[in-house]
Amino acid sequence: HISSHSGQGGRSCTRGTSTPADNYQLARRRTLQVVVSSLLTEAGFESAEKAAVETMTEMLQSYLSEIGRSAKSYYEHTARTQPTIPDIVVTLIEMGFNVDTLPAYAKRSQRMVITAPPVTNHPVTPKALSAGQNKPHPAHIPSHLPEFPDPHTYIKTPTCREPVCDYQVLREKAASQRRDVERALTRFMAKTGETQSLFKDDTSTFPLIAARPLTIPYLNALLPSELELQQVEETDSSEQDDQTDTENLTMHMQADDSGTEKENTSILQQNSLKGEDTLIDNPYLRPVKKPKLRRKK
Structure with a gap:
């Protein structure tokens, strides 16, 4: 009991x-x-x-x-x-x-013997990041003091890499980055705009960006670009003081060609009105604007 x-x-x-x-x-x-x-x-x-x-x-x-x-x-x-x-x-x-x-x-006769309790060994916790063997104590340090820490705590281990300076490696890396950017933009434009496929049955394997048809396709090739017009204006303004006769001649030529320019502008306005209805509000699908060159004074 x-x-x-x-x-x-x-x-x-x-x-x-x-x-x-x-x-x-x-x-x-x-x-x-x-x-x-x-x-x-x-x-x-x-x-x-x-x-x-x-x-x-x-x-x-x-x-x-x-x-x-x-x-x-x-x-x-x-x-x-x-x-x-x-x-x-x-x-x-x-x-x-x-x-x-x-x-x-x-030495009494009726004494009872009590067995010793079982001794359980404490679980040894594994050391994290154990690398190499611990350094022993020198002769001047007593043995009852704690051991040295793990070698990875005080050994120098560089973690940064030296920059790559090889020309071939840099060119290959730049080419791969450019290819990835172009591929990502192409996929984005294919997902946001109209696409065409090489195969009739499967339309998602090789999507191609659909070309927008124009009423007069050769008109863009005949008309000068904004960059060329700007260069012409800069050259005209620089030579204005020295070539007055040439300026008068160009004024007459502009007066003669005013009729043809009016026709071209009317055609462009009609094409732009037609394109505004079908144009998607997407910055990647807008026409490219070339930067303006400023003349050094």
Whole structure:
């Protein structure tokens, strides 16, 4: 009955404990309860209340703690770090215990032998980023000091790469980037605008950007571009002071060709009105605007 009571008390103490310090205190407390239960059995008791077992366990724990504290003060007083048997004997005498009765009590016939609790090895936590072997301590460093850290914490390990300066590699990289940009733009335009396919059945394998038909296709080739017109205007403005006769001649030519220009502008306006209805509001599908060249003064 005593063992069962002590076991139930141990189970009640295990609830809510998870840290290693709490587990150590719980194991020590349970061992003391087993010792108290065995002493009560040797004295002839068949059962005991849980409160009585807990009280005697607390008394035994206080008695052992006082023995350890007194023994520690004795061996520290003599400049030692480990206790000896004389320290324990002096402690027991100081606490009023008759040391001569210990041999006879240890050889009693009805004593119960308590088996030692099983020793569980602590799980070894693997070291993260373990590289190489740890450096041993030099001769001037004591062995009880902590070991050196892992070599990867203080060995120089460069993490940046040197820039590539090879001409062939740079040209290949630039060409691949240009090809990727062109491919991405082509796919974007194919998804946002009208497309044509090489195959009748499958329209998504090789999409091609559909060409917009013009009413007069050769008109764009005959008309000068904005860049050419700007260059002509710049040359005319630079030579205006020196070539007055040429300017008058060009004015007459413009007056003669005004009729043909009006016809061309009317045709362009009609084409632009027709194209505004079908033109998609997409910046990639707008006509290309060439940059204007500014004349250096």
